[in-house]
Amino acid sequence: MSFGPGGPPYATPPQQPSDAARSTRNRAIAIGLSAAVVAGLAVFGTYMVLETSEAKVNRSSGSSGQDDKPSGGDSADTGGAIAGLKSWDGAELGRNHSAGDVDYPMTPPVGGDHNPSWLNCDGDVYEKAVPNVNAVHSLEHGAVWVTYSTKAADADVTKLAERVRSTPFTLMSPYADQEGAITLSAWGKQVTVDSADDRRVDQFLAQYVQGPQTPEPGAPCTGGLETVPQ
Known part of the structure; x- marks a missing residue:
């Protein structure tokens, strides 16, 4: 096998990136990482805000429910046993x-x-x-x-x-x-x-009033005596 005048064809060695290119690449990586960290912190912060707000709402709802519950002397409470019945x-x-x-x-x-x-x-x-x-x-x-x-x-x-x-x-x-x-x-x-x-x-x-004790449910309360018999 013969070679040309310049001798055997050697492979061109890969070119090493310059210092400027390496610096640019490193800076880009650092910026990307920083952006990712900032984004993560933002998501975490939003999550914590939502959690805190939800907890406040739940606490507020619980207090409201207790306040709205009729007390023992509240006439709005019409259920349950009637004392002294x-x-x-x-x-x-x-x-x-x-x-x-x-x-x-x-x-x-x-x-x-x-x-x-x-x-x-x-x-x-x-x-x-x-x-x-x-x-x-x-x-x-x-x-x-x-x-x-x-x-x-x-x-x-x-x-x-x-x-x-x-x-x-x-x-x-x-x-x-x-x-x-x-x-x-x-x-x-x-x-x-x-x-x-x-x-x-x-x-x-x-x-x-028209409760389960009624012997004649459906019977009228009109059409009877309108005045007290003498």
Whole structure:
């Protein structure tokens, strides 16, 4: 094999980058790394801000929930057991129609035999005492009967009257012989309170107006007696 005059062809050795090129490359790498670190820190910072904000919202929501929960004296709480509630077996209370008086074992009565005519109980407020036998018939239809004695304050009587007028299947009347100031009666259920602001007033109305104790659900509270029989 022959070679040219210049001798054998040697491979050209690779050119080493210049100092300037190396410096530029290193600077670019450093800038890239710095940018990556800054971006990572920014993402981490955003995450921490969001976590902190969410924690604050959760703490705030928890406090609000506790504040919104009705206290023991808040009348807005209409669920749960009613303190001092008296109950009778509704199935054991008579339901026969009677044209005369009926001797009831409780005052005011919460059920038993009654007059064929019921008192209107569509939020009706009676200024005079009403006959037990007609009011009990209203209870059979699912009404709540609110009664008050001379022990009740005038302001409470006024407030109760407003409450009754805005509540279908209720009636209200004075009742001189009852023991407490204010009594709420439904079929087989009764509670006595001292004030119209007692939370049990709203509890009783919420649970027993057309409640599960009603012997004749769907029966009307209108079309009965509009005035107190003399």
